[in-house]
Amino acid sequence: MSDVILEIRDVETYYGKIHALRGISFSVEAGEIVTLLGANGAGKSTTLRTISGLNRAKAGSISFMGEEITTKSPHEIVSMGLIHVPEGRRIFKGMTIKENLELGSFTLKDESERRRRMEHVYELFPVLHERRQRDAALLSGGEQQMLAMGRALMTDTKLLLLDEPSMGLAPFMVQGIMKIIKRLNAEGVTILLVEQNAKAALKLADYGYVLETGEIVVKGKAGKLQQDESIVKAYLGE
Ligand SMILES: Nc1ncnc2c1ncn2[C@@H]1O[C@H](COP(=O)(O)OP(=O)(O)OP(=O)(O)O)[C@@H](O)[C@H]1O
Numbered sequence: 001m002s003d004v005i006l007e008i009r010d011v012e013t014y015y016g017k018i019h020a021l022r023g024i025s026f027s028v029e030a031g032e033i034v035t036l037l038g039a040n041g042a043g044k045s046t047t048l049r050t051i052s053g054l055n056r057a058k059a060g061s062i063s064f065m066g067e068e069i070t071t072k073s074p075h076e077i078v079s080m081g082l083i084h085v086p087e088g089r090r091i092f093k094g095m096t097i098k099e100n101l102e103l104g105s106f107t108l109k110d111e112s113e114r115r116r117r118m119e120h121v122y123e124l125f126p127v128l129h130e131r132r133q134r135d136a137a138l139l140s141g142g143e144q145q146m147l148a149m150g151r152a153l154m155t156d157t158k159l160l161l162l163d164e165p166s167m168g169l170a171p172f173m174v175q176g177i178m179k180i181i182k183r184l185n186a187e188g189v190t191i192l193l194v195e196q197n198a199k200a201a202l203k204l205a206d207y208g209y210v211l212e213t214g215e216i217v218v219k220g221k222a223g224k225l226q227q228d229e230s231i232v233k234a235y236l237g238e
């Protein structure tokens with residue numbers, strides 16, 4: 001039986017007069033890794049921002065774990081376990097790595113639970129443990145990405161929205177981040193992954209959607225999309 005965790009129906013989002021999402025519909029099943037691909041400006045980040053409540057859908061509906069979230073605040077959505085790691089990471093510079101992680105657990109009341117989660121993040125990313133007392137601004141790009149993902153894991157994450165986690169990373173770092181995504185998924189976190197690196201994303205994902213100027217133009221099992229020459233050429237580059 002399929003168990004849909006996220007359902008997007010006919011969603012339209014605008015920036016003033018710019019019609020960024022033109023009626024998109026798709027769903028994510030619990031336990032899956034789904035990737036959202038497309039060229040610059042296609043609407044990938046807008047899709048994630050609309051799901052997490054940072055942008056408002058002007059039409060359509062979004063439901064998460066069977067509950068409509070279309071008009072909920074970002075804060076309410078986070079507390080339901082739907083966590084968004086935005087483009088460009090948004091770590092807090094001028095704060096230590098440990099403080100950045102603590103900020104991720106603001107919805108957790110239980111101190112021992114917070115400590116348990118922090119240890120889990122340090123186990124996933126040993127480099128964050130080594131540098132926990134250092135200013136987050138001193139981390140490399142890849143390490144900042146780890147911190148952003150680690151912060152998302154400081155709370156009870158059911159669905160993780162990742163916006164281009166591989167951006168700007170060296171190839172070996174990309175592999176490392178993809179491995180971590182796979183591990184999180186194996187631990188029960190459902191993942192919606194936006195990527196420019198279509199090859200890496202399709203390798204990891206169960207299912208893929210391609211966005212073009214605010215519309216979904218292609219969808220299918222990741223393995224199928226990977227093998228379809230015309231799709232790869234037309235939409236996925238290289
Ligand atoms: N804050 C904003 N104000 C006005 N227009 C915006 C804003 N953010 C995005 N847009 C426009 O909305 C469209 C979709 O942008 P979006 O950022 O969702 O694309 P994307 O697929 O994430 O692209 P990229 O791969 O470059 O990150 C683009 O035409 C973009 O110019």
Ligand SMILES: [Mg+2]
Nearest residue numbers: 044045046087
């Ligand atoms: Mg984007």
